[in-house]
Every structure is written in C-alpha cells, then in structure tokens.
Amino acid sequence: MPSGPVAVVSNSLGNSLSLLDLTARTVVGTYAVGIVPLAENGPHHLGLADGAVFTALSFPAPAIAPGPHAAHGSSQVAGVLVRRSMTDFSLQGRATVEPNPGELVLSPDGRRAFVSHYDLLRALSNVGNREAQLSRLVVVDTRTMQVTARVPLCVAAHGMAFAPDGRTLYAACPGDDALAVVDTSRDVVAAADVTLVPLRDRPASGSPTMEPYSVGISPDGATVWVGCINGMSGAPLLAFDAARRQWDSARALRRLGGTPYFPAFSADGTTMVVPLQSRDGVMKVRFGSPPELTPVALPMGACTLPHQAALGPDGRYYLVCEGVHTATRIEPGSVLALNPDTLEMEARYEVGGYPDAIVFLRGGR
C-alpha cells in the first residue's frame, strides 16, 4: 500500500477494485472482490471505514448479456454488501441486501452502511400498487455485518448522501420524481423516519418525468444538488433547500448541455464540478448571483461517460469515466485528475470495465 494518498475505484464490469497511487500517479493494482463464481458481481459504490472497504455487489439478471448495467435495475438476484480488508482485500463479512443495490453510503462514524436499491423491476412489476413498488433502504451494522433495518423508501431509489450533521440522509428517487429525507439519528431507522418531498404535489409512483438520480451536498449542508437523467428541456440539476426542506426551483440549473451525474464541491463550497454525459465533459459552476457556468471540454478520448466527480485529498478533482460498455464492446474506463482551478487534465489512470465510484484513503498506508 502506498504511503501517500490513495484512491479506490470500483470496476462494475470485471468484479474488481483498482487502487490508485495519487502521488506516483500510477495504478497500483486491480483486485478481485466478487463472491459469486462465473457471474458479473457488479461492485458499484464504495465506502471506507475501520480499515475496510465496503462495496455493494449488484448482480445482473442471469442468462442475459453480461454486464451489471446492461441489466442494472432489472435483476431478481439479491445484492450483497461485502466488507473487505484494505490490507489485502480479503473478505471480512457480507450481508444480503436486496436486488439491484444502487448507492452505498456509510454514516460519518463508519458504524452503519446504508444501501439504496434502484429496483426498476419492482417498480414495473407492481404498477398500481405503490406500497409494493417501494424500494427499501437497507441498513447494515458495519462491524457485525448484520442487517438492522429494511425501510420502505421510495420507488427505485438511487443516489444518496449524508448531510454534514451526520444524521440526515438524502436519497434521490427516480421513480417518484422526489427526494427522500431520512432521519437516521435513531439506532434503528424506521419508516416513520422517512419524509418524501416530491417535485410536484405527489410522488410520480413509477411514471416520472425528471428521474432524480444523483445527489451531492454543498459542504455547508445548505443545498442538496440533485442530478436528473430526464427532463423536457434537458436533464436539470435541481436544488433542494435543506433548512426549509423544499425544492428551490429558482436555483435549478438547466440546459447544461448534457445529463448531470454525481457532482463534487470545492472545500470552501464556492465551486461545484458536475460530470455531464451525452456531450461528455464537465461543467464548472461558480456560485453567485447569478451562478457562473463554464463548460469544460476534456481531451479527446480521455473520458467516455463521466459519472462521478470527487474532491481528492490533494485538492484536485477526480473524475470517474465509465468507458465504453455496450453489449458488443467493452473498453476500460478511466479516472482523470483535474486541476482544481482550470479543470485541465493533469493525469489519467486507466482502470477496469465500467468504473462506478471513487473513494480516498487520505493518508494511505
């Protein structure tokens, strides 16, 4: 393990994690993390705590073309949250969650893992029965790897993020056109702790028009930015006022030139970096009245399908690029290190198939 800053990237095609040495700018290695033989295990999002890396395995439906995202959301196979040692990636525990795990976040103290489920199959199989459509938020004790709660959340929940207070969890609800606000302050989270805030007067219940998918929170916790993957005039990035618990339509960012995915923020909260797909690139948003939006093109071929931006321990932004992943063609994804001021590419790491998330070990070992 390098002694300096290290990043861990999940490769959702290929059953592995890649370890990046951010100082040497090298890929240290790629490590198998699947548990089910012969299958695409689909490691998606990641968490780090207690010397361990956590990842939710999202298995595709069997007997179809391989690829977790080719079938993402349509599997009947229960996902598994795995805990592996950051020393040698050996398996330390597992917990069965539900089919199609979407996002994984750890509580700030690292003691609980929260897994959302982007369960489109459940949503589409139960049209007319909203209760049956609801995906569940599964809570796991990260030390015992026991499931402590399975809470009905919303239809096909996906991106999640914790507020700086360490108690409030936000979850994007694509199937409901809504944001779920979850109070996690009790040891055992219950349905009563979930508040759904729809974009309109009621949840879309499986007939959404905007499909909120990704979530990012400003460092001060005041604004939850929610990336949508659909919209009448292009997919917007919506603003949610955390204090008032309501959408702030005046601050929504529209006509971005692409579909916004998981954003990152500067430490002082003055700047947001938004990955954009369709016209692959990033948008630099400098907050002000009005906000200043600067599209940044990436070097040709460097980044296919930007998926997540994250602020690294060295102050650079890191951009996870999915790479090509079609039924007939798969090419490695990449991670770009971007200059914090100009967003120019300073380094490029080639990782595995369909990388999905990045987390950082600040000190490394």
Added chain:
Amino acid sequence: MRRARWALALGLVACGVTERREPLSARGEALARNPNAVRTNRPCFSCMTCHAVRASDAPDRVLPGAPLQGAARRPSFWNGETLHLREAVERCWVTFLLGDAEDLSGPTGEALSAWLESLSPAGSTEGTAPVRLTWPPTVRNLDPEGDPAAGARVWLRACATCHGEVNTGRGRLACGSALPQEIMAAHADDDIPSTFPAGTPQYYRVLAIEKVRHGSFLGYAGRMPPFATELVSDRDLRDLLVYMGLP
C-alpha cells in the same frame, strides 16, 4: 474472525510446528478425500472428485478443478476471480460439497489448510502459477456436427465419474443424473421457453451446454462444477453432445 483463524492455521504450519503440522496435514488429506467430510444429508463429492494433487495423477480424467499442488501459494484462484485461498476453498465447500462455510473457520479449515500448505513447500514453484480456466458467459452456437466416438471418449474422461454410463447412469455417484434421459424427463413438464420449438431436442442441447460450461452457476441449479474451455473444448463439447444424442 474467520479470516484470522484461517490465517492462524497457515501460521501454525509456516512456523514449523512439526508435531502439529503432520497430524493436521494428514487429517486435511483425509478430509479432502472423504465425501462425508461435510455436515450434509446429501453427501456426494469430496475435494478429490474434482481435483488431483498433480495433473499427472489422473491422466485418464478431465477434472474441472485445478491441481492442488502449489495451490496454497498461487496468487489467485478461480481464473482470477478471487485472490484468497480461503475464499476459493469456500466456493467449492459450499457450492459443490454443500458444506457450511463456518466449518472452514474451525478444525476442518485448519486441517485442509495444513494439507494444502504441505503440497506447496517453500522453495518449490511447482503449481504456484495461476491456472487459466475460461468459462464463456454465454452459450456458443455450436455446430451440430460431431464425432460420437470422440464424444464417448470425452464422456469417459470428463463425465462418467459422476454420471456413470450414458443414458442408464449405471455406476454414477449418488448425486449424478443419468444423462441425458433423466434431465429430459425432469424438464419435460417445464415451461420450455418459446424460443425453443416444443418437443425438440434443442432445448436439452442448450441445457447440456449450459451445465457443462457453467455448472450450477449463472442461475443454473444443482451442484455440478463448470468445465472450462481449456479442459473441454468446444470441439469436445460438440462431440459429446452428439454422443449424448443431442445433436
């Protein structure tokens, strides 16, 4: 905790605790050869049903598992799907032997570990390289032509130990089906996918291909291990299907 115990077992051996190692290793070998080593009411396989210590130990058989000599010091297992011996053993123990994974955290795991270590002595590189085994994720569209005589030879080397004689199953293991007859009978009442004309052998042919290539994985049931293309080539499989009456 499980990992710690497994590591402890390896540590005891590596530290040269000879008086402990030898009985442990011998017990491990006995367990590896014993189909009743697992606590299940359906014992069938032992480790050695699918593995040999050295490939040269079973020249007349095609074994789905990699040779065990050197395995304890291989960098990866299951064609790179796992980096840890404990996880590799657990896959077999649970899936094929129907054992409890927790067994590998106790004396059983320590004994098996000691035996595998004894097959991988320090200073020897024999068998320590990763073993390439390719299991194609999707069914190949195999040419229906094949040589039944060649298929009979493949059957004897790869299938007969578990399935006995073709069609009758004579001499099979308790968990081995008489192929293809019993499988065709078992699936006769199934809802055959509309992509297969009813009453035709194509469905059973696909079932056979899937079972050979994927065993009990990728949504297929049972406890059969998969056969990689390095062990049973597509040509072998084609011949085998003709021999089984599934052209």
